[in-house]
Amino acid sequence: MQRNRLIALVILIAATAAVWIATHGEVDQANDPAFSTHWKCSKCDHTFELLPNERAEALKLKGSPPILCPACAGQFAYQVSGCPTCGTLYFGAEVPGASGFCPVCHPKKRQPDPEPEVPGEIRRPVANRN
Ligand SMILES: [Zn+2]
Ligand SMILES: [Zn+2]
Numbered sequence: 001m002q003r004n005r006l007i008a009l010v011i012l013i014a015a016t017a018a019v020w021i022a023t024h025g026e027v028d029q030a031n032d033p034a035f036s037t038h039w040k041c042s043k044c045d046h047t048f049e050l051l052p053n054e055r056a057e058a059l060k061l062k063g064s065p066p067i068l069c070p071a072c073a074g075q076f077a078y079q080v081s082g083c084p085t086c087g088t089l090y091f092g093a094e095v096p097g098a099s100g101f102c103p104v105c106h107p108k109k110r111q112p113d114p115e116p117e118v119p120g121e122i123r124r125p126v127a128n129r130n
Contacts, residue, residue: 030056038089039067040080042097046071047080047089065094 029035030053037055040047046069050058058067061075069077080089083102093100093111101109 038080038082039077040089040091041069041072041074041077042066042091042095043074043076044069044072046077048077 031051033049033051035052036049037052038047038049048070058064061067063075065078066075067077068075078091078095080091082089083105086102086104088102088104090102091098091100099106099110
């Protein structure tokens with residue numbers, strides 16, 4: 001019977017390991033502050049951090065991003081980047097009115113103007129007349 005007990009022990013260890021991986025694998029990362037993201041409200045300038053699971057939850061909101069700001073309760077918070085030079089948190093170019101550059105290091109830098117959209121104008125494909 002010694003052999004059966006050994007097999008049972010191996011199965012028990014494997015099952016324990018599988019449960020540990022299932023419960024500790026992704027869950028740990030979702031709650032790991034090292035993977036948290038910075039957010040800033042474009043209305044009240046409140047900045048806050050979200051853990052990966054909180055971020056995923058916030059982005060379930062209809063029309064997000066922006067997501068809800070915990071300070072003013074408005075849906076105006078966008079994810080911000082930290083400037084590698086001075087550490088300032090700033091909005092990406094996807095945020096209305098933001099340049100997408102660090103306002104401290106590049107106060108005058110702007111995104112190139114988007115091509116003006118003329119409603120009604122349809123660009124006709126160039127016909128290949130041969
Ligand atoms: Zn706010
Ligand atoms: Zn900077």
